[in-house]
Amino acid sequence: MPVIHVLNGPNLNLLGAREPAIYGTATLADIEARLRDMAAPMGLTIVFRQSNHEGDLVSWIQEAGLAGEPVILNAGAYTHTSVAIRDAIKGSGARVVEVHLSNVHARDVFRHQSHVSPVAEGVIAGFGAKSYELALLALGPGPLQNEK
Numbered sequence: 001m002p003v004i005h006v007l008n009g010p011n012l013n014l015l016g017a018r019e020p021a022i023y024g025t026a027t028l029a030d031i032e033a034r035l036r037d038m039a040a041p042m043g044l045t046i047v048f049r050q051s052n053h054e055g056d057l058v059s060w061i062q063e064a065g066l067a068g069e070p071v072i073l074n075a076g077a078y079t080h081t082s083v084a085i086r087d088a089i090k091g092s093g094a095r096v097v098e099v100h101l102s103n104v105h106a107r108d109v110f111r112h113q114s115h116v117s118p119v120a121e122g123v124i125a126g127f128g129a130k131s132y133e134l135a136l137l138a139l140g141p142g143p144l145q146n147e148k
């Protein structure tokens with residue numbers, strides 16, 4: 001079965017409790033369960049991971065990219081700071097959909113810059129936990145898949 005990696009960066013382990021007015025009340029486990037439910041009928045297997053450490057994300061992106069397996073990436077605050085994550089995407093050839101629960105462009109100016117966006121296939125932000133579902137739909141099979 002084709003594999004899709006869902007990689008989550010720092011502080012996303014706190015979802016549910018963390019600033020719910022911004023990030024919602026769904027936990028990361030809720031999001032994982034929802035994606036697994038969606039992926040099964042699409043014939044996809046999900047590898048779902050979270051780390052507060054930049055190097056873990058770099059290694060997991062490399063692993064996925066070198067295996068030719070796409071990535072749904074919420075790099076959290078590293079989105080705005082990490083040249084290493086950007087280089088891992090570019091260097092391993094990983095196909096990445098960048099996701100954010102919040103609309104980063106409607107928030108602090110320091111969140112407007114992303115090192116991931118220029119090397120991502122697409123960006124989904126602002127739809128809460130649904131951002132992840134939209135990313136999975138973007139990567140999965142669909143009637144218009146030949147358009148991309």
Ligand code: DQA
Pocket residue numbers: 010011012074075076077078079099100101102103104111
């Ligand atoms: C986030 C947005 C980032 O700016 C923030 O640092 C996060 C979460 C989001 O999903 O909205 O940790 O990536």
